[in-house]
Amino acid sequence: MPDPAANEWNDDNLQSLQSHILAEEQTHPEATGEFTWILSAIALATKTIANKVRRARIDDVLGDLGETNPQGETQQKLDVIANDIIKACLGSRANIGVLVSEEDEEPTVLRTHAEGGRYAVLFDPLDGSSNIDFSVGVGTIFSVLRLEDGHAAKGVDAILHHGARQVAAGYVLFGSSTVFVLTTGNGVNMFVLDQSIGAFVLVKSRLQIPQSSPIYSVNEANCNRFPEPYREYLAWAHESGYTSRYIGSMVADVHRTLLKGGLFMYPPTAAHPDGKLRLMYEANPMAMIIEEAGGRAIGDHGRILEVDPTSLHQRSVVIMGSPDEVGHVQRFIDS
Secondary structure (H helix, E strand, O other), X not given: OOOHHHHOOOHHHHOEHHHHHHHHHHOOOOOOOHHHHHHHHHHHHHHHHHHHHHOOOOOOOOOEEEEEOOOOOEEEHHHHHHHHHHHHXXXXXXXXXXXXXXXXXXXXXXXXXXXXXXXXXEEEEEEOHHHHHHOOOEEEEEEEEEOOOOXXXXXXXXXXXXXXXXXXXXXXXXXXXXXXEEEOOOOEEEEEEEOOOOEEEEEEOOOOOOOOOOEEEOOHHHHHHOOHHHHHHHHHHHHOOOEEOOOOOHHHHHHHHHHHOOEEEEOOOOOOOOOOEEHHHHHHHHHHHHHHOOOEEEEOOEEHHHOOOOOOOOXXXXXXXXXXXXXXXXXXXXX
């Protein structure tokens, strides 16, 4: 006989990203609806980017542009396309005062606080873009900060706050499906783009990362360049029967870690003694998501979200994932 449960509706799938945010705002009497505007712009931008990624080979926008970004990294054609899309979508929202992108040297000041610009959005428009020619999962990472009055006159200093001051963080993974993972400081929720209706629908509420899982994700090709504590951890993990899973796209690797548990880390090397990933728009938003899901996220100097940045494109060591697994790495660092 057919399983009756197979025909039951999943209530989560009946809620879109926009209706979810509106429902959350109703629990806060002081809410003004500004988050809905910001997140709807991010949703529009990432749906557009998802389409560009899906058609990249057809539209001949694969490969590098022949230029470098402010960090000296080769820009892919889709890096620039994604950056332009996000800036166009967010730039039209009257409550966004500042945009910060991995692809731009300086922040883009859109409007003052008096003109309504009360938020800054920081983002990596297309993380893992060097893999896109091979149809590997890539994604967009974003962080939202609340701005103070006078931010336009303060320049970069107005944005240099530790990650604990984020009011929202998320990522969108462009893979076999387009997945939107979001936290506004009240747990982590996951949405998937339903192509048939053109909306992100809720598929998982209050995500919780497993307490432990014998999986680690790190670029072991650099193992000989890692400081000794990291090499010792990897030797211990091998002896303990751990499994290695590494994609080479932070969004994809962290997404798997969030769902399956384990550890994602990007240790320092001689070439990048402070780490390679950017603190403000990669490490901070991912750390907020992992912590809101019950995990841990640390760098060389303790909790990532407590690091006070000194520059816009500052880099950071990243160790995040299941609490027990982060604890194992920390044990080797502290010994």
